[in-house]
Amino acid sequence: MSASALSARCSQSRSWVDSAVRLIGADTRRSADTHLLRYPLPSSWTKNVDVSLYLKDETTHITGSLKHRLARSLFLYGLCNGWIDENTTVIEASSGSTAVSEAYFAALLGLPFIAVMPASTSATKIALIESQGGRCHFVTESTQMYAEAQRLAAETGGHYLDQFTNAERATDWRGNNNIAESIFEQLGEETHPVPEWIVVGAGTGGTSATIGxxxxxxxxxxxxxxxxxxxxxxxxxxxxxxxxxxxxxSSRIEGIGRPRVEPSFLPHVVDRMLSVPDAASVAAAHHVSRVLGRRVGPSTGTNIWGAFELLAEMAAEGRSGSVVTLLADSGDRYADTYFCDEWLTSQGLDPSASADVLAEFERSGRWPRSSAPRDSGPSDVRNSHSAANAKKPR
Structure with a gap:
């Protein structure tokens, strides 16, 4: 290709990229910021200790989950780095909410999108991705997703978004209405505007990196x-x-947990980690769904379990303050799994003992020393206080 022809092609692509960035910006402006809800802690014990719990409701994004923010950032990152143009096939290794949101942005820009996922992915998730215009490409094992996504990108001349590597670098963590800035702005007029704790799970690690x-x-x-x-x-x-x-x-809690440490996870910005049994995550999702009058997803249950534990510690020590966590996605996506008794039984998940812990917390504000059920699944993580409670020195 001659220099003049190459220059003309670059000019055309630059014009398309400028238009694409404006389209995404317009989509952002049309979307109001997600709500920050105050969780109704019982007055039976909060009248004696000044603590509050807030839920950042990410289910109100147009694609229904926290991953809408990540998908927007990944597309802008690819566009502004010159990796995505009007002829690019966009590819991701994801069977969940990230792929749903990425399919939305690909359709907004008129680009083909392929989500690489295990063949065992639920029909509900496949339908959600396809409803946004995405195409699903299947592999036998989840460990094959990364390499297959890279292979497809090379084969099509496309771009592999690679959420697990690029999540922490694609997000503008200093501001620009990222989730952390939004939380602190919305807390500005509250009794405790600077929270004691923010509690999140880690899937890519991007959210914890941004907030930390x-x-x-x-x-x-x-x-x-x-x-x-x-x-x-x-x-x-x-x-x-x-x-x-x-x-x-693989993790049994969709959206969080990974079989390897992903590049976007930055441990040095994390002050503490809690390992939460899967049955406890399910029990907490059911519990909060009843309190709010609408279903929340299983990763929200994991978040709530950790937030309740921290609130109980604050109450026991007589410390005032607030805790913030996330409603990551809607539980309606999981009607045939985490909200189905038959499915839970098939997975060996019995949330009943954890439900008792949550009921006691609501009644008294107390958290038992050993709160996990005796049979907590294949990895046998049984105590979210001692061996499963790690703190970094401050």
Whole structure:
């Protein structure tokens, strides 16, 4: 290609990219910020201790989950780095909410989107991705997703978004209405505008990286707690200091937990980690769904379990303050899994003992020393206080 022809092609692509960035910006402006809900803690014990719990409701994004923010950032990152143009096939390794949101943005820009996922992915998730215009490409094992996504990108001349590597670098953690900035702005007129804790799970690690960096950038006293489900590599890696931990088993809590430590997970911005049994995550999702009058997803249950534990600690020590966590996605996506008794039984998940813990917390504000059910699943994580409770020195 001659120099003049190459220059003309670059000019045409630049014009398309400028238009694409404006389209995404317009979509952002049309979307009101997500709500910050105050969770109704019982007056039976909060009248004696001044603590509050807030839920950042990410289910109100147009694609229904926290991953809408990540997908928007990944597309802008690819566009502004010159990796995505009007002829690009966009590819991701995801069977969940990230792929749903990415399919939305690909359709907004008129680009083909392929989600690489295990053949065992639920029909509900496949339908959600396809409803946004995406195409699903299947592999036998989840460990094959990364390499297959890279292969497809090379084969099509496309771009692999690679959420697990790029999540922490694609998000503007200093501001620009990221989730951390939004939380602190919305808390501005509350009794405790600077929370004691923000509690999040880790899937890519991007959300915890964004919030942890922002806390330090703004010099807040807030601490960041990351909650992790069974079978995930993040907690044992954090506890041991080894970045090469591999569990070889997939998480049963969709949206969070990974069998390896993903590049976007930044442990040094995390102040504490809690390992939460899967049955406890399910019990908490059911509990909060009843309180709010609408279903929330299982990763929200993991978040709530950790937030309740921290609130109980604050109450026991007589410390005032607020805790913030996320409603990551709607539980309506999981009607045939986490809200189905037959499915829970097939997975060996019995939330009844954990439900008793939650009922006692609501009644008294207290949290037992050993709160996990005796049979907590294949990885046998049984105590979210001692061996499964890691803190970094401050």
């Amino acid at each position: 960096r922002y806390i330090r950038y703004r010099c807040h006293d807030t601490r960041l707690c990351v909650v992790d489900p069974e079978n995930s590599a993040f907690f044992p890696s954090y506890a041991s200091g080894g970045a090469d931990v591999v569990t070889g088993v």
